[in-house]
Amino acid sequence: MDILLQQIINGLTTGSVYAIVALGYTMVYGVIQLINFAHGEVVMIGAMVAFTVIMAVAGAGLPLPPVVIVLAGVLAAIPVCMAIGYLLERLAYRPLRHAPRLAPLITAIGMSIVLQHLALLVWGRDPLAFPQIMENASFVIGGAAISSVQIGIIVLSVAMMAGLTWFVYRTKFGIAIRATAEDVRIAALMGIDANRVIAATFIIGAALGAVAGVMVGTYYGIAHYTMGFTLGLKAFSAAVLGGIGNLAGAMLGGIVLGLVEALGTGYIGEFTDLCQWPLVGDALAERCAADGHAVLFGSNYQDVFAFLVLILVLVFRPSGLLGERVSERA
């Protein structure tokens, strides 16, 4: 039981990060139907910038509490990522807005490579060890350990999701975003500056990505110029899983993906241990007696679960768990 609880805590933590990154994908897709493959790299840059600032502040020897130092890193990463998000849209995607859809998609992959190699030049090829300044106190609840960093990640993610939802559904600019998402040309006729709205979705997504980058950095204690790729891919899957273009879908998709990964990795080995199966177990009796186990699928399938679930959902619900907002567009 404590193991199950522990896996749920693990899954919620990674799931929260996926959700925050997935929001960046889904917002941009919702407005201009572009999959911004460079978003994972924006998250990586966020982690890298925060790393530099945290190292500098921590190295200065000021008597600051660790939370403040990490916060300084976050506050530095956000504007840098926002600027990158804006530049991506302005320089790479806006000139291609009316081009065939494949052109901006390839450009997005290109920008992802450019950003990765820029980071390689600036921060080098070594894995950067995030300074372990946060006192990582673990609390034990029902036999499961939860660290202060994990609590921080979950709480902050929920707060950011709530904040974004309020922004999109309760403010005037949010209405503009939703109007643009529905139809760019009609929204423009109603006096909405579409360029501004589209740029804003990139900037907001990038700001969320920056925070996610710092979360990942402090949680795993490592930052590397290639870290954005897998994270981006998982978050993109989460967005598709929930229904791309749908904010609530991205959040749900992220959490579901995190939980599926943790529980899948944790339990597939036990379910596929052939020794406990009645007929096969007898056939393998010799090996089972010697080793005590004969596992068919192990934890090496960790990364497969995410995509397996994605495929299953897409087979049975092509528009994702909560559905793309096609009805609004029709």
Next chain:
Amino acid sequence: MNQSVKVLSLSVAAAVAMFGCGKKEEAPKPAAAPAAPAVTVVKIGHVGPLTGGIAHFGKDNENGVRLALDEINATNPKLGGTPVKFELVAEDDQADPKVGNTVAQKLVDAKVAGVVGHLNSGTSIPASAIYNGAGIPMISGASTNPAFTEQGFKGVFRVVGRDDQQGPAVANYLISTAKPKTAAVIDDATAYGEGLANEVEKSLKAAGVKVLPREKGTDKTVDWKAVLTKIKGKKPDVVFYGGMDATGGPLLKQARELKIGAAFAFGDGGCTDKMAELAGAAAEGLVCSQAGIPVQAAGKQFLDGYRAMFKMDPIIYSPFTYDAAKLLVAAMQKADSADPAKYLPALQAIDYNGATGNVKFDEKGDRKDAEMTIFTMKDSKITPLAIIKSGKSLTLDEYAALGTAGK
């Protein structure tokens, strides 16, 4: 896409180079022509991951070769009576077997006289078939998987030990110190990580230790919490991980966060000072092994040269790639030729005192009497506990007293 850009830039570079040469021939400077005799360029290839999660290992290995060739060129070497200049052709295999084969073919096409590398067993093994087909000798300074030299290829060598020596060494150390009843073994699903983990598991089982079902990640995994949680439920006394430091650091950190109290041991890929940075306080007490002597015990000429040239300390296997490059050249000088067919017999029969001690090869191409070192993480530095040589366990001082790596 990446690849095509590389190929394009390469062909542009080649075109520029050809153009440059042609021009020189058309208008030779009359004064300089008779004085300086033509210098023949001998190309030595090096391959390792220069990008990706373990790029720091690859660069360290490349630095070793670069330093060796620099030192050799400074002595104005001659082969067959003509002065030669050794030129490094450094390639990046991204620790990916597919890319490894591509760059191996590239080196063959560039007509390198010999290759130092690759780093990962997973790329060295497939690439060795390509070099073997072209008759080009290769010496790896880091690939420890036994299969590498078991293919019957004549020109395949390594200057580090094998995992069927390393695995038992680290396993026996664990058995004698931690006296485990149950052990968990994790690997990163690479030829190196899995191979080493298999060797460790074999030794643990032979000693009557119960080994849990194998857990696996990838060479890019940083989230080990799910795997570790599962292990935690089984309460092992020791945990062994076959993988590199970039994945091992987070693994160790997360294990302590989950309050797993077991003793942890890593292989050579996770045996660097970087572990202390990546895992913080959790790294203290880690046991790890290297398939050779520790860098501190490498020859002084190498250590001084490395620090002066690269303004940093060597990480792990650069003394071995340094020796590998010098071995290639020593064999060429002995045969007085850079032709692989001519110098290969000299390389097989070589008896050379390098930065890592005396090097001789057995008939498979493995280093005879290779050392193994067991380390522990103490005050954020990996500290050698014992150097295992010819079945005997020596301390660092005792090893230094032997004076084998003096050069």
